[in-house]
Amino acid sequence: MFEIFGIPSTALFGQLLIGLINGSFYALLSLGLAVIFGMLNIINFAHGALYMLGAFTAFLLLHYAGVDYWWALVIVPIVVGIVGVVIERLLLQWLYKLDHLYGLLLTFGLALIIEGMFRNFFGASGRPYQIPELLRGGQNLGFMFLPNYRAWVVFFSAVVCFSTWFLIERTSLGATLRAATENPTLVRAFGINVPRMIMLTYGFGAALAALAGVMAAPIYNVSPQMGSDIIIVVFAVVVIGGMGSILGAVLTGFGLGIIEGLTKVFFPEASNTVVFVIMAIVLLVKPAGLFGRRG
Amino acid sequence: MERVVDPLTESESTLRAQSGRIAFAIMVAALIVAPFMTYPLFLMQAMCFALFACAFNLLIGYVGLLSFGHALYFGWASYLSAYSAKAWGLPPALAILTGTATAAVCGLVAGALAIRRQGIYFAMITLALAQMMYFFAVQAQFTGGEDGIQAVPRGKLFGFVNLQNEAAMYIVVLVIFLAGFLLIYRIIHSPFGEVLKAIRENETRAISLGYKTERYKLLAFVLSATLAGLAGATKAIVLQLASLTDVNWPMSGEVVLMTLVGGLGTIFGPVVGAFVILVMQYKLAPLGEWVLVIQGAIFVACVLLFRRGIIGELANRLRIREL
Numbered sequence: 249m250f251e252i253f254g255i256p257s258t259a260l261f262g263q264l265l266i267g268l269i270n271g272s273f274y275a276l277l278s279l280g281l282a283v284i285f286g287m288l289n290i291i292n293f294a295h296g297a298l299y300m301l302g303a304f305t306a307f308l309l310l311h312y313a314g315v316d317y318w319w320a321l322v323i324v325p326i327v328v329g330i331v332g333v334v335i336e337r338l339l340l341q342w343l344y345k346l347d348h349l350y351g352l353l354l355t356f357g358l359a360l361i362i363e364g365m366f367r368n369f370f371g372a373s374g375r376p377y378q379i380p381e382l383l384r385g386g387q388n389l390g391f392m393f394l395p396n397y398r399a400w401v402v403f404f405s406a407v408v409c410f411s412t413w414f415l416i417e418r419t420s421l422g423a424t425l426r427a428a429t430e431n432p433t434l435v436r437a438f439g440i441n442v443p444r445m446i447m448l449t450y451g452f453g454a455a456l457a458a459l460a461g462v463m464a465a466p467i468y469n470v471s472p473q474m475g476s477d478i479i480i481v482v483f484a485v486v487v488i489g490g491m492g493s494i495l496g497a498v499l500t501g502f503g504l505g506i507i508e509g510l511t512k513v514f515f516p517e518a519s520n521t522v523v524f525v526i527m528a529i530v531l532l533v534k535p536a537g538l539f540g541r542r543g
Numbered sequence: 544m545e546r547v548v549d550p551l552t553e554s555e556s557t558l559r560a561q562s563g564r565i566a567f568a569i570m571v572a573a574l575i576v577a578p579f580m581t582y583p584l585f586l587m588q589a590m591c592f593a594l595f596a597c598a599f600n601l602l603i604g605y606v607g608l609l610s611f612g613h614a615l616y617f618g619w620a621s622y623l624s625a626y627s628a629k630a631w632g633l634p635p636a637l638a639i640l641t642g643t644a645t646a647a648v649c650g651l652v653a654g655a656l657a658i659r660r661q662g663i664y665f666a667m668i669t670l671a672l673a674q675m676m677y678f679f680a681v682q683a684q685f686t687g688g689e690d691g692i693q694a695v696p697r698g699k700l701f702g703f704v705n706l707q708n709e710a711a712m713y714i715v716v717l718v719i720f721l722a723g724f725l726l727i728y729r730i731i732h733s734p735f736g737e738v739l740k741a742i743r744e745n746e747t748r749a750i751s752l753g754y755k756t757e758r759y760k761l762l763a764f765v766l767s768a769t770l771a772g773l774a775g776a777t778k779a780i781v782l783q784l785a786s787l788t789d790v791n792w793p794m795s796g797e798v799v800l801m802t803l804v805g806g807l808g809t810i811f812g813p814v815v816g817a818f819v820i821l822v823m824q825y826k827l828a829p830l831g832e833w834v835l836v837i838q839g840a841i842f843v844a845c846v847l848l849f850r851r852g853i854i855g856e857l858a859n860r861l862r863i864r865e866l
Contacts, residue, residue, distance in 0.1 A: 291666070291667065339843065339847065342847060343846070343847075348662055348663045349609045349663070349666070350850070352663060352666055353799065353803065353845075353846050354843055354846040354847070356799075356839075356842060357838075357841070357843040357846065358839065360796070361839035364832050364837075367835065368833060368836070476792070480671060481671075483670060484671040484674075486667065487660070487664055487668055517682060520681075521675045521678045521679065523671075524671050524674065524675035524678075525675070527668070527671055527672075528672070531656045531657075531668065532656070532659075535659040536660075
C-alpha cells in the first residue's frame with residue numbers, strides 16, 4: 249500500500265473501480281438509448297424502469313424459482329426483450345408520426361407504471377442479491393483489493409458494448425439497420441420489413457437495459473427506484489456524448505463513471521453532481537456534444 | 544358529396560368570439576364561490592399549482608419547448624421564500640418576491656444552457672440541471688434536508704393584513720393567481736407571443752425572417768421559470784412548508800401531467816388539469832403507491848387517445864378557436 253496525493257492507494261483505486269463499474273452501467277444504458285433513438289426517434293424514459301425490471305426479474309427468479317445468476321443472465325434479457333416488443337407493438341408504434349415529445353411523455357408514463365407496481369408489491373426498501381458462488385472473493389493486487397465480481401462486471405460489459413458496436417457498425421444486419429435509420433422508405437422499397445426491424449430494435453434495447461440490471465443486482469440492492477435514480481444521470485451522459493455514435497456513447501459512459509469515482513475521492517460533496525456540471529460545461533464549449541453528429 | 548356548412552347565427556358567432564371572456568368570468572366566479580363549499584387550503588394549493596402549470600404551458604404550448612425540470616424553479620423559489628420568511632423574518636410580500644427572483648435567476652442560467660440544443664435534448668438537459676439542483680438542495684444546510692423548512696410564518700401583508708386569517712390569505716392567493724394568469728394571457732397575445740408561436744411552428748423560417756429566435760426562447764424560458772417561481776414562493780407561504788418534494792423530478796412530471804390532461808397550448812387547460820390532478824391525488828391518497836401507477840396510466844392514455852386534453856377537446860367540440 250502507498251499514498252497518492254495523501255490518499256491511500258487502496259481508497260483511490262477502490263473508488264476508481266466503483267467509478268468504472270458505474271461507468272459500465274452508464275455505457276450499457278446510454279448505448280441502448282442511442283440504439284432506440286436511432287431507429288424509433290424516441291427517447292426511452294422507460295429505460296431505467298426496464299433496467300430495474302431486469303434486476304427484479306433476476307431477484308424473483310432466484311428466490312421463487314431457484315434460477316441462478318448465470319441462467320438469469322440469459323433468461324432475463326429475453327423476457328424483458330419480449331416485454332419491450334409488446335410495449336412497442338401495443339403503444340409506441342402509434343407515435344412515430346407525431347412530435348418526438350410524445351414518445352418521451354408516453355415512456356415517462358410507462359416508467360411510472362412499472363415503478364409504481366413494484367413499489368406496491370415490494371415496498372421502497374432495497375433487497376440484496378447474492379453474488380454467484382464462482383465470483384465470490386477477490387484478488388489482492390498489492391495496491392488494492394479487487395473483488396472478482398466487480399472485475400467480471402467491467403469485463404463483461406466491455407464485451408457486450410464491443411459486440412453491440414460490432415453488430416451495428418460491422419455486419420450486414422447493422423448496415424441495413426443504419427440504412428433504415430437514415431431513410432426508412434427507401435430501405436422498405438428494397439423489400440426489408442422495416443416495422444419489424446423497429447420492433448426488434450426496441451426489444452434489443454430493452455434486453456440491453458435488463459442485462460445491465462442483472463449485472464447490477466449483486467452490486468447495488470435491488471429496489472424499485474434504482475431505475476429512476478440512474479436514468480437521469482444517463483440522460484446527462486447522452487447529452488455529453490451525443491447519440492450519433494455508438495463508440496462515443498460507450499466511451500462517454502465509462503469516462504464519466506471514472507470521473508465520478510475520482511470526485512468521490514477528492515471532493516466527495518460533488519460526486520452526485522459532477523456529471524451534471526460536466527454536462528453544463530460541454531454545452532457551453534461544444535453544444536453538439538463530444539461525439540455528436542447532428543443537433 | 545355536398546359540404547355541410549354550419550349556419551352560424553350572428554348571436555352564436557359573437558358568443559364564440561367572446562368565449563374567452565365568458566370562460567374567464569366563470570373561472571373567477573367559481574374561485575370566489577368555491578371556498579364556501581370546500582376546504583380553502585386545498586383551493587389555495589390548487590391555485591398555486593394551476594399557476595405553476597400555466598407557467599409551464601407558456602413554454603410547451605406556445606414555444607414548443609418541453610422543459611422536464613420545472614420543479615427546479617418551483618422548488619427553489621419555495622425554499623427561498625420559506626427561508627427568507629422564517630430565518631430573515633421578511634414580510635410575506637418580500638419573501639414571495641425573494642423566491643420569485645431566485646427562480647428568475649435560475650431560469651436565466653438553466654435556460655441559457657438548455658436552448659443551446661433542440662428538441663429531445665432540450666428536455667433531457669432541463670431534467671438533468673433540475674436534478675443537479677435537487678442534489679444541492681439535499682446537501683445544503685439551509686433547506687433542512689429531509690425535514691424541509693417547516694412552520695414558515697405567514698406574517699402580515701404590507702404590515703397590517705394578517706395572513707393567519709384564512710380569508711385574507713385566500714384573497715391574496717386569488718389575486719396572485721389571477722395576476723399571473725392574465726400576465727400569461729397578455730404575453731401570448733402580444734407581438735412577442737406571436738413570434739413565439741412562429742418559432743413553435745417553424746423555427747428555421749422564423750430565423751430566415753430575421754428573428755433572433757435564441758433570444759425569444761431565452762426570454763420565454765425566463766418568464767416561464769419566474770412565474771413557476773411565483774407559484775412555488777406563494778405555495779411556501781400558504782402551506783408554511785418547503786420540502787424536497789417540491790424540487791424532485793416527480794414534481795416536474797406532475798406539472799407536465801397537469802398540463803397534458805388539461806390541454807397543451809390552451810389557456811384554461813392547465814388550470815383545469817391542475818385541479819383535476821390534485822382532486823384525484825386527494826381522493827386516491829388511501830391507495831398509496833397505486834397513485835403512481837394511475838398517474839402513469841393517465842400519461843399513456845392522454846398521449847395515445849386524448850392529446851388535446853380536456854379543454855382542447857371541449858374547444859374542438861364547441862368549435863371555439865381558442866379557449
